[in-house]
């Protein structure tokens with residue numbers, strides 16, 4: 001490691017889908033009391049991809065403004081984290097590399113460990129920058145969360161991509177050592193290669209998440225991390241936003257702190273604002289929490305933020321970061337709010353059609369309808385190849 005070198009998130013940008021389904025629409029269809037969605041799980045709406053949108057088009061849309069602002073001269077690595085991969089062999093990041101016209105002198109790889117993969121990508125990127133501080137790493141976390149229709153998980157679907165530029169002397173957040181890490185072999189959520197939708201034992205996944213919070217925090221404390229009181233806010237992985245509150249209460253209790261709801265709301269509230277509208281974005285979720293906090297909080301300069309990343313199966317990591325002076329001038333709050341606001345609401349029948357759509361798998365030419373309003377689209381499948389193009 002290079003001494004006291006500061007490494008972290010230099011830029012952050014996210015994108016989501018063209019369409020949105022409100023929980024009010026879902027509740028009207030399935031007869032659920034809307035209170036369960038709005039108050040019980042803390043969700044208002046979920047992003048729904050058009051047929052010509054996927055993890056690649058969202059990722060390219062998220063990364064394009066970063067490449068436009070910083071250029072590609074220093075980016076020698078792209079790490080793409082996802083659990084909704086579009087190919088078993090080829091890294092989705094190669095399509096992004098191509099769409100953004102990045103130099104051939106780039107290493108590109110895909111990472112997977114359920115919703116935790118984005119944090120692995122961030123930590124590996126930090127290692128690369130410590131080895132050579134002149135380099136930057138483009139980290140992308142992009143996912144489409146999809147459960148079967150009428151399954152309890154259906155209300156926690158969503159889709160988004162977060163792109164982060166990791167560099168020395170970052171402009172947004174310095175990521176600190178140590179990290180607290182945790183792995184446990186558990187089947188709380190998984191998706192066999194032959195399935196398009198995830199399998200989940202929802203209540204089991206909540207307990208597994210809480211157990212992982214405890215384990216990651218225990219290791220963090222043993223590694224000599226900060227005291228809980230030092231953190232101004234906490235960004236948790238949010239499969240649904242109420243989970244962040246459950247996790248934080250659990251951590252406070254575990255550390256012998258009293259449960260003060262006003263204080264918990266102050267530590268968590270703003271991190272849930274984007275996720276409540278977008279839904280679960282798996283690997284991207286914890287970093288959408290960070291985007292929402294940075295975009296919407298009063299000045300956080302020099303404040304410590306705690307991060308808890310959880311991926312079913314399961315792996316968790318707790319680490320801290322410090323917000324860098326001058327960060328507000330580098331935020332993308334306007335485009336972020338616009339990405340959420342411009343989504344077009346769909347009715348239940350249209351949502352169902354999009355949910356159930358899949359391309360034929362016969363290797364023929366299957367163009368996709370032109371639907372996305374984003375900068376890149378999936379043009380279709382041909383000869384079993386996914387063809388992407390700028391819109």
Ligand code: COA
Pocket residue numbers: 033034035036037039040041152153154155156189200201202203205206209239240280312
């Ligand atoms: N008004 C207000 N709150 C209500 C309500 C109403 N009318 N009806 C129910 N609720 C509350 C419940 O009390 C519960 O809150 P609590 O957890 O604080 O007790 C919450 O809403 C959810 O209700 P529940 O009966 O547990 O819902 P469910 O059986 O449909 O399951 C999930 C909810 C979250 C488990 C389910 O959506 C799921 O499986 N999601 C996927 C989980 C996931 O993504 N895991 C990935 C890794 S973490």
